[in-house]
Amino acid sequence: MKTDHWFYGLFQSAPDLIALLLPQVVAEAPSLGPDASGDALYRFEAPELKAANHRLDGAFWPKSGEAGTPEQPVALLEVQMFSKPGFKHRLLAQTARFLQLNPQVLHLAVVVAVPHRRLKLGPAQLPQQLQVFLDGVIWLSLEELGQQADLDPWLTLLTLPVRPEAELPASTQQILEHRPDLLSTVLTMLFERFPTLSPEEIMVIAGIPTDQLLHTRAAQDLLDRGRQEGEAQGEAKVTLRQLNRRCGPLSEATTARIQALPLEQLETLAEALLDFSGPADLTAWLEEHKG
Template identity: 35%
Template sequence: MKTDSIFYRIFKTDPGILFELLGQSPEAAQGYEFKSVEIKQVAFRLDGVFLPTPEAVDQTVWFVEVQFQRDPVFYQRFFSEIYLYLNLHPDTIDWQAVVIYPKRSIEPDYPHVFRANLNSDQVHRVYLEDLEEAVDSLGVGLMQLIVADSAKTVTQAQALLSRAQSQEQTNPRFAAIMELIETIVVYKFPQLSREEIESMLGLSELKQTKVYQEALNEGEQTGEARLVLRQLTRRIGDVAPELRSQIQALSLDQIESLGEALLDFSEPADLVQWLRGNRSE
């Protein structure tokens, strides 16, 4: 199973899950974007980096690595990538690092030379085998599903779906969690078709519910708003927080219209004028 890509997709969908794993509030993820960062000079790539947005109060950069294969020189590579990034970004205010292992036996023996890093409060190691079986967090439940035995996968997936449905999350996260559960099961049962898995988990009926459809539509709207905001930043510079809020409140049709209109923008005043003429009712 391509565990790395699934983990990074989870963090992309819901960054708060990382902080839940560390015993912190998922609200700590507000103001972060999860990205892959390439260190071009040496052809290194940091697969998981939580980069703070310019307006975020906390400007700490979080480096995240998922390590499911034993690698005796893992720490040499990991810390090299981090310090190369810091060298190329001297304006970095602070940093934290998280390594996620399925179990303790995967972690390589680390030499004395790394004691300053591994014993500091900047480096966190998470062992999924240590997670409590009964948790209220859907995000942590996804982590448990990834490392579950095949015999328990379907039962755990159904329990997660039931928990998500009972919480009636009428927001993008509900639809995203369902899609992630399905993706994990697809990877764990490659011999089954997606239709067979949907039938096995009862997803076909669940996807027809009003709650799912509303969440799916809102998720699409949120994704489009993020894309337009990135385009606006490139076009007219940083978008003020109050304007960001107005954009996020637009309907999907309005966001699509803004995506076309912004091609003619040259300054923030153009955005302000467009929003005044296209307020949501």
């Protein structure tokens, strides 16, 4: 299940959602509505830490200033949905790198969202300095979050990737009852969580009446976009297979960059690679077509 870009889109559209995850900020969190951007506490970006070739899942800058304050710290967000033995070490390294690149930051909070606390993210024994750092991290278990009563609809949204399928109709209805404008966001998550299911099957899981979906413009746009993304994913798989044969094994960063290309550029790359003689040609093509 690929959820990283869903989380990215969600936090990009509502950066103040981070305030609901920071105990020292939650009391000041504004209403997270489409008309509340003028009073936002945070702005969102996903900076790339080039030296380590790591892209942070999210950096949230308070409007009070880039140094942050104890009440509104600069916040780093990482979403880790799968076991990764070296994650805790990498988390410390990229946090330190972020502070190195942003020496103006004086107050920092690090939030890590995981599906549950059973996830294996490092060895049992850790260096003392690393453990001290990890003790200050805010660990958000989506499983535990989903067990809380009377959740804010935005927080319920965060739990959709991990909720048991039987709970999804009630959860989606709880969200849409209070925030019907979040229908597209809910459907996006369900389409990504269940990529092999038809729109009709997704509607059953979400507890959304067929007539409501078919007459919702946002939902129709989402279905069209889903079909286009499906075509792009298929084209990307074929193109990557050909590039690995012609240019040698590709790095994770290069693979991710190619997978993110729109369908039109993927088709152009599929034609251009026939003239590639090595990895240098691919690098040059990507540089020429970046942005």
